[in-house]
Amino acid sequence: MRQVVREFQWKADEADFVAVIDDTGSHTARELLHEAVRMADALSADAPDGPAGDGPAGDGPAGDGPAGDGPAGDGPAGDGPAGDGSGGDGPAGDGSAVHGPVGTVLVQADNSWRTVAATLAVGLRGGVLAVVNRHTTPAEFAAAWEDIRPDAVVAEPSAMDEWTVHTRLPGPERTVLDGWTCRSAPHRRDVSRWSDGVLIGLTSGSTGRPKGVVQSERALRYAATSTINVNGLASGDAVAAIVPLSSTAAYCFGVYLSLLLRGPLVLTGKWDRAVALRRMADTGVRWTMCVPTMALQMGAEAAGSGILRGVRSITVGGGPMDRGALARAERSLGTRILRVFGMSECLGHTSPSPDDPEEIRLGRDGRPFPGTDVRALTPDGRVAGPGVTGRAQVRGPSLFLGYAREGRTEPPALTEDGYLPTGDLLMGHEDGTISVMGREKDIIIRGGRNIDITEVERAVASHPRVARACVVPVPDDVLGERVALLVVAEDGDGIELAEVTGHLESVGLSKTKWPEFVYGIEELPQTKVGKLDRRGARNLAVGLHAHETDQRGGA
Secondary structure (H helix, E strand, C coil), X not given: CHXXXXXXXXXXXXXXXXXXXXXXXXXXXXHHHHHHHHHHHHHHCCCCCCCHHHCCCCCCHHHCCCCCCHHHHCCCCCCCCHHHCHHHXXXXXXXXXXXXXXXXXXXXXXXXXXXXXXXXXXXXXXXXXXXXXXXXXXHHHHHHHHHHCCCEEEECHHHHHHCCHHHCCCCCCEEECCCEEEEECCCCCCHHHHCCEEEEEECCCCCCCCCEEEEEHHHHHHHHHHHHHHCCCCCCCCEEECCCCCEHHHHHHHHHHHHHHCCCEEECCCCCHHHHHHHHHHCCCCEEEECHHHHHHHHHHHCCCCCCCCCCEEEECCCCCCHHHHHHHHHHHCCCEEECCEECCCEECEECCXXXXXXXXXXCCCEECCCCEEEEECCCCCECCCCCEEEEEEECCCCCCEEEECCEEECCCCCCCCCEEEEEEEEXXXXXXXXXXXXXXXXEEECCEEEEHHHHHHHHHCCCCEEEEXXXXXXECCCEEEEEEEEEECCCCCCCHHHHHHXXXXXXXXXXXXXXXXXXXXXXXXXXXXXXXXXXXXHHHXXXXXXXXXXXXXX
């Protein structure tokens, strides 16, 4: 993180600017740097004397390539007086060689100025930042601790107590970031264990136990710069982060991207569609990213007002997406929505352009960023041609370094030629765009017949009264599994099974794939970062089905 922090500090030294707008108001770059220096000093207070981070911080891939890739890099990194920022604290910008290393710091990443200040603190001293959500349970925190083994933890006091951090870091407790707490270890801090990684973010856990994804600064810079370029953003533009910053993607395309732009990062502390819309409109936001549920909820809230007509585009990914529903949302919001394909392990690696027609922007999942290769393989291992669905694999500069395991980077399982299998089913098109057709394992096996969940969801979502839908299996003694549908209606009224099956018949979906049970709910279960929680949805449907079955039996 050291390169982007140096550039940010250099810009702040030239002239102060608003860097964050959150629930508490506006925060300038120099204010954030001042808080960052204080936090860095607190973190390094217990560190033993010795070279910064037990190795040259920032000498790895993070610094590869010119700092001026696109509008984010106006001027070479560090050409200004690095120590003159943050309110004149002098040596604060000189890195860990002056004040001692901070090592690997696990931070409660909430959507406020504190996450940006923590980033600056860790970057100033050449450390590694790990981000975690406030709603992380004690068991999840214990698992993350075992994987990451941080040298320090920074969080609000109630979280420190809930996670029993004092039992893991029994040293003195210090106050940082206007009332938060930090604890750090007295042992020597070796950031080289992360193989040039600078960020560790946990996966959403939507398909299993969250894993710590280790990313280099080179990967973050490539993904953020590619996104800046494809969306036509310029230095100083305001961007919004409405997905929790504890998500690897939200951090990259929120905190890191805004540091590159040296413009305001607009934040909302918790998800509130009305607050998010008004704040983005009032602060002149030019771009944001979110999951499909958020985009559809904002579209419904906007009620055709075009409140985001000043926003150039909204990048949407991380869940099932229907062209018709997204088209209604973008017309209501007054902006352009871009469907993308990405994951924590390879960040956002495809995108359409805001100038593409609707059928490309909303009906497909973009085209690979320059330098990234996305391919689909047929069952016999050949590269699938256009129009043929295969198993997705990706290779490119935003590929992660590996997973955090026992305090070190465990290299990823790649193919011999360096591709990462994503677990998705993919189809390419003649024009270079791609379509994600679903997950390899997103199937329901009913009586020995495989039913593609994504295919059914897309057909259901094309119903004009359906706002959001999720298809899940429920157990059956005879068939093994049967098809159930959780549905959120646009108008809030119920949707009966007959209405759903009638629509599916009209769009030509085979009767063998139709849902047999429909349950209307107020909202689909979501993970901490707002993505569809398929495990939670499955548990909900199983519970509703069991209750319905019991009622029938008792009648």
